[in-house]
Amino acid sequence: MRDKGKKLAKRNNEMSVVMYFFAAVFMAMMCYFFYYVQFKAPTEINSSYNMRQQNLAKKVIRGNIYAADGSILAEQAMNSDNEEVRYYPFKEVFAHAVGYDSHGCAGVEHAANIDLLTSDSPVNEKLQKEMAGVRNYGDNVYTSYDVNLQETAYEALGAYKGAIVVMDAKTAKILAMVSKPDYDPNTVSDNWASISADTEDSPLVNRATQGLYPPGSTFKIVTLLEYLKEHSDDYQDYRFNCKGSITFDDVTVECYHGSVHGNLDLKESFAKSCNSSFANIGMQLNLKKYANTCNELLFNTDLPTDLYYSKSSFTLKSGADTEEIMHTAMGQGNTLMSPLHMAMITQAIANNGVMMKPYEILKKTNYLGTVIESYEPQKVKSIMTENEAKIEQEFMEEVVNTGTGKKLSKLAYTAAGKTGSAEFGNVKGQSHAWFTGYSNISDPDIVVTVIVEGAGSGSDYAVPMAKRIFDAYYGE
C-alpha cells in the first residue's frame, strides 16, 4: 500500500511541479493586486485624466478644506436657486492655493480630490446611509495655510502681477501662497470660457509654482555656492575692483543702473549684488561642476512635492560662450526658476543645508473630526554642506545689514535674504523684482519668496512686501 502511494507520488512529481509553479504565479498576482489597490491606487487615481471622480461625488458629499486655525477655506453650500455648490469664503485670496473643484480641479481641491470624495464615516452610519440612498459625508482636509499671512501676502502684492510663497523654515509646510492675477473660485466654473481664454493675464496659472522667471540676482545664491565649493579654502581671499562694468572677449556686463561698487571681497560682492564681480566669478567656474551643482539643487528635474509645478531649467554647459557664462552667473541668461523652487533653496539654506519636502496638507479627518491620516514633514536631502549653508546665511545677513535688503534691518526681528532685479524681454531697464529670504537668523522661522512682475528693483518693490509679511508674522 505504501509502495503504491510512493509510486503514485513519484508518478506525479512533474505534475506537482507544474501545480506549485502556477499556484505561486496566482499567489504573486493576487499579492500584487492587493498591493496595487491598497497602496498605489489611492494616489494614482487622483489624476485629472480619471473621469470617475464624478461617480464618487454621487455617493459622497465633498468634504471641507480648512486653514491651520480651523477657518473654512472651502465647503458645500446651497446657492439662491437651492442648488448645491462649492463655496469659498475667502474668494480670490485663496484662489490658487485652494483651487477649484471643477474642470479638472486645481490647488488643494486637486491634491486632495479623492480624499474629499472618500467617506470614512463610522461603518454603521455609512451602511445606514447607503441603504437609505443618502450620500455620506466626505473626509475633511486640514491645510497648513495661515489666514493672516495669506491675507497679508495677498494685500501686499496689491495690483501687481506676481507671486508670493511663505513656508515654515524648518518643515517646509506652506503657510501662504499667492499668485496674481487671480480669479474668484466661486464663479470660476460659470466664467470658465472667458477665464481660461485669457492668455494675456492667464489668471488660472499659479505663478508661485508654475510661473518660470529669470531669477536675476537671487541666482547669485547658486553661483556663490558653486564658488564656495570650488574655493572652500580661499574664498575669503577673493577681491574685485568694480568700475561699473566688466568686459571679456568684447562682451560687457554692467552693474544694475550703472552703479560703481569699487573694491569688493566676496561677501560685499554678494551683499551689493555686484553684476561685474559675479560675471568675473562666473568666468572662473568649472562649468561642468556648475551644472552638476545646479542639478543637485533640482534644476532640470522633478521637485519633491505634490503641488502642480513647472520644472526650473539651467542650460549652461561646458563650452558655452563668454556672454552666456557671464549672464548666467549673475542670474540672467537662459536660466528659469519657479518661485516655489527659489523658496525651497532658501529653506534649505535657513535649515543648514537640509531641504524639506514642501507640503500643504497636514491631516485628513472624517466629518466628525476623527483623524484618518496625518502627514509629517519629510526630509528631501542635503543640497549643500552645513558649512556652506552657514556661509550663505552669513552673506544673506550681510545683504540685509549693509546691502540691497537694508529695509529689513533694525527691526524687532532679524532677517536675511537676497534681492534680485531680473531683466526680461528686450526693453532695457524693465525688470521683475525678486526677494527671497527668511526671518530670525539665530533660529529661522519662516521663508518668504516674492516675485513682482515688471515692477523694478527687488530692493524697492519686493523687499517691502516681504517686510509686511514678516511684520504680520511677528505681530507688528
Place this chain on the structure above:
Amino acid sequence: MSTAIVGLSRYVLIFFGAMYAFHCFMAFVIGKGSDKNWFYITQEAFMILFHMTSFLVLAITSKNVEIFTLGAFQEVMLIAIIVLYRILYPECSRLLVNNMCMLLAIGFVILTRLDQTKALKQFFIVAVSLAVTMFIPYLMIRFRELRRYTYVFGGIGLAAIAAVMVSGAVTNGSKLSWQIAGITFQPSEFVKLLYVVFLAGMLTEEDEDTGRIMLKPSLQRLIIGGAAAFAHVAILVFSKDLGSALIFFIVYVFMLYASVKAPVVLAGGAAAGVVGSLIGYKLFAHVRVRVTAWLDPFKVIEGQGYQITQSLFAIGTGSWFGMGLNMGSPNKIPVVEQDFIFAAVSEELGCIFGICLILICMSTFLMIINMAMTANDPYYRLMALGFAVYYAFQILLTVGGTIKFIPMTGVTLPLVSYGGSSVLSTLIMLAIVQGIYLIHDTEGRTVSYEMRGGYAG
C-alpha cells in the same frame, strides 16, 4: 426598499462571491462522504443568489424590466446545466461544473451591465455551446480511440492557423479572425484545443507488445512533436498573434517536461522564452508599444497608455468594495468587454470580488491538474495537464495585463469575457476534462474494488 437593496448589494454580492470561492477550496479538503452533496448544493445556492441579486440590482438601477427576463432565462439555463450534468454524469466533478456556471454567471452579469445586446448574443452562444458540449464526455467514454487520430488533429490545427495567416482579416495589428456569414471566428481559440490533444498523443508512446500507453516516447516522436509545435508557434508569430504564440510555447514546454520528466526542459524553456521575448521586442513595434505602456503608462497616457490607465483608474476608483452595479464607468475602457473585463468586474463589484474571481479561476486550475494527477492513462494525464497549463496561463495573461502586473497581451478571460469563439472553446475544453475525469473514475472504481478484494483475500 429598492434603495436599500441597491445600497446593501455591494456588500451582499461580495459576501456571496466570497462564500462561493471559499467552497471552491473547501472542496479539496472535505473527505468523501454523504455531506458532499449538500456541500455542493450550498455552493450552487451562493451562485444562484449572486446571479439573482445582481440582476435585481441591474433591473432596479437601469429601470428596465427586460433585464429581469434575461436574468430569469439565464438562471433557468444555469440550473438546468447543473441538474443535467448530475443526471447524465453522476460521477462528474461537480466543482468544475459549478465553477463553469459561476464564471458564466459573472460574465452574464457584467456583460448585461456593459452592453445588453452583446449580453443577449453571448447568452445564445453559451446556451447552444453548452447543449453541444454536454455530449462530449459521453463520446469520450464511448470512443477511446482518440489517440489514433493524433496526426489528424495536428494537421487540421496547423492548416487552420496557416490559412488564417494567409487570408485572415487584420485586427489590432494581428491577423486573428475569419468572417463567416457575419460572425467573426477566431480559429486560434480552437486550434489550442487540437494542439493540446495532438501533443498529448505525440508525447506518449504505445508499447507494441502490451498495447499500453507510456510516457517518454521515442526520439522520433519527440522530434516530430517538437517540429510541429515549433511550426505552430512560428505561424502564430508571423500572424503577429504573439499572445497565442506565447501560450502555445508555454503549453509545449510544460507538456514536454511532464512527458520526459527532465527538469532541464524547464530551464531550456525559460531560456528560449527569454531569448524569444527579446527578439519579439526588437522585431515587432506593437510589442514595444505594449511594453512602453506597461513600464510607465502615465507617461503616454494620451496614447498607448490610455487603455491600461483607464483600467487602473477603474480598479482604483472602485477600490475594495466597488462602486456598485451601474454606478461606475467601465465603458470608458476600450475593449472592456473582452480584454479588460476584469477591470469592469473590479470597478463595480469591488476588488475583493476581483480576488474571489481569481480564486475561482485558481481552483478551476487546481481541479484540472488534480484530474491529471489521478487519471491512470498517461495520454489523458498529459492532455489534462496541457489544458491546465493553457487555462492558468491565459488567466495570468489577461488578469495580469489588466492590473499591470505584466504587459497587456490582449487575451480574454475564459467564460467571463464576451466572445463566442473563446467561450465555446473553453466549454469544449472543460467538457473534455470532465470526460477524462469520468474515464478515470470508471477505471478507478474497478481498481479500488480489486484492491479491497485483494485485502479481503
